[in-house]
Amino acid sequence: MPAYDLLTIGRSSIDLYSNQPGAPFPEIESFGAFVGGCPTNISVGARRLGLKTALVTAVGDDPVADFVLRFLEREGVETRFIPRKPGFRTSAVLLGIEPPDRFPLVFYRDRAPDMELTIDEVAAAPIGDTRALLFTGTGLARDPSRTATLFAAETARAAGATVVLDLDFRPDQWHDPRAYGVAVRGALPLCHAVVGTEEELKAVFLERAADVSVSGSQVSGADVAGDVERAAAALLARGPEVLVVKRGARGAVVHEGGRTTEVAPFAVEVVNVLGAGDAFASGLMYGFLSGWDWAKSARMGNAAGAIVVTRQGCANFMPFEREALDFIAARGGF
Numbered sequence: 001m002p003a004y005d006l007l008t009i010g011r012s013s014i015d016l017y018s019n020q021p022g023a024p025f026p027e028i029e030s031f032g033a034f035v036g037g038c039p040t041n042i043s044v045g046a047r048r049l050g051l052k053t054a055l056v057t058a059v060g061d062d063p064v065a066d067f068v069l070r071f072l073e074r075e076g077v078e079t080r081f082i083p084r085k086p087g088f089r090t091s092a093v094l095l096g097i098e099p100p101d102r103f104p105l106v107f108y109r110d111r112a113p114d115m116e117l118t119i120d121e122v123a124a125a126p127i128g129d130t131r132a133l134l135f136t137g138t139g140l141a142r143d144p145s146r147t148a149t150l151f152a153a154e155t156a157r158a159a160g161a162t163v164v165l166d167l168d169f170r171p172d173q174w175h176d177p178r179a180y181g182v183a184v185r186g187a188l189p190l191c192h193a194v195v196g197t198e199e200e201l202k203a204v205f206l207e208r209a210a211d212v213s214v215s216g217s218q219v220s221g222a223d224v225a226g227d228v229e230r231a232a233a234a235l236l237a238r239g240p241e242v243l244v245v246k247r248g249a250r251g252a253v254v255h256e257g258g259r260t261t262e263v264a265p266f267a268v269e270v271v272n273v274l275g276a277g278d279a280f281a282s283g284l285m286y287g288f289l290s291g292w293d294w295a296k297s298a299r300m301g302n303a304a305g306a307i308v309v310t311r312q313g314c315a316n317f318m319p320f321e322r323e324a325l326d327f328i329a330a331r332g333g334f
Contacts, residue, residue, distance in 0.1 A: 002161070004078070004130040005051040005289050008039035009122070009152050010139040010168075011114045012057040012082075013091035014064050017313050021097040021271065025104050028096060035071045035315045036093055037114070038136050038168045038278055043077045045282025045304060045318035051289060054078035056125045056152070058113040064090035071315070081125035085113035097272050097312070105274070107172060115145045122148045128159035131289055134281070136168035137200070140183040153190040162288070165240075166281055167196030169203045181206050189239035193294075195281055197246050201231045242294050246280050246305075248273070252298040263298040266306035266331055275314030280305040282318060296334050303328045 015036035018028045035044070043055040055077050059065035061084045068090060072079050092108040109115070117139075127133065133156035139149040157163045165187060174180050184204050188194070196204075205227075232243055232255050243255040251265035283304035287297025303324050311317035319327070328334060 002129050002131050003052070003126055004054045006043070006046050006132050006134060006285055007054045007056065007125070007127065007130040007156075008043045008046075008134045009056040009117075009125075009149060010037065010039035010136040010145075011091065011109075011112065012037040012040040012055070012059060012068055013093050013109075014067055015314060016092065016094045017272075018095065018097045021099065021312075023096070024098065025096040031094065032312065033067070034313045034317075035068050036275070036313070037091070038138065038166060039134060040068075040072070041275055041278035041315045041318070042134060042166070042281045042285070044072070044075050044315040045279050046285050047075055047077050048318050049282060049286040049304075049321045049324065051286060052078075054081060054126065054130070056081050056117070056122060058083050058085050058088075058117050058121070060084065060088045060090040060113050061086045062089055064092070075315075081121075083117075083121050085116050088113040088116060095274055095313075099272065100270050103272060103274050107170070109173065114139075115142060117148045118144045119148050119151045122152045123155075125152075127152050127155040128161075130156065130161050132156075132162040132164060132285060134164040134166060134285065136166045137180060137184055137196075138168050138170050138173050140187060141173045141180075146183065150187060150190070153187065157190055157192075162192045163190055164193045164195065164285070165191045166277075167194065167200035167204065169196070169200040177203060178206055180204070185238060188235065191240045193242040193244065193288075194235060194240045195244040195246065195284060197248075197277065198228050201235065201243075201245060202227050205231050205234055244284060244294060244298055244301075246277055246301075248276070248305075251302055252280070254294045254298055256294055261295045263295055263302060265302050266327070268306045268310050270309045272312055273309050275317065276305040276309045278314060279308040279318055283324065286321075299328070299334050300324065
């Protein structure tokens, strides 16, 4: 039996969230300090749901790293495979909260230590001793992280683990948005499953940089809905068996075996959408690793995401297993 249920690899950060929801960014008076980064959030969320998780990232040799690692250790996420990088500073993200639809992000990731992960550092982690590996699109943005991440995916797949890609498209982490598509398309044959938003799915097959406009970290393109089905078919033709599309308040869609299954959402009042997608991935992986089919797993993902959008932040606010299951039961069950 593998030592871990889920191993995630990629970025980590300290997240500074506005303490004045509704205030425009220039009028924010103070911030609350939390932990973030897509694979970091997912590792915490899955751990709270009962999975045994490990995180492979890198942090600086600084007090911010102490803050991040201390939180992860308290949560029970395995941190032994997280190297410190002397001369690099742990990443930071500043986040505004202006519901219902404005959540501006400012990334401080110049020379981010997690982008300096090497093949040797990944090889020292238990890549071959986990039931599932989840990596992200951002980890492919440049070397040495890109090749280290692909090495992890190759190793996990060869060992019989399920390999999952969270598309995690952050345009400002790429020198050209088309480079994102090139990198992701090259990684798809290593993946059993892919999860992402409609906008991220379209970005995988972006042909012209002008087709994407960037607002904060959000990407929007003309006529997204018209492209989603074609993009989904193109993605699945490159190797993955399953594609799970996150649609926020519209729920999720599972593409598998030539079938498309719509998964109903949960209606809640939105406080902050940041972190909802990572909560979704945590619930999705919990369901899959519990032996559920992908549609039922996505329903769990919808529940975890719905809970998180009623709260202020990401990793610190992920739901626990009993909480998520009770949330579903109170709203009609699976």
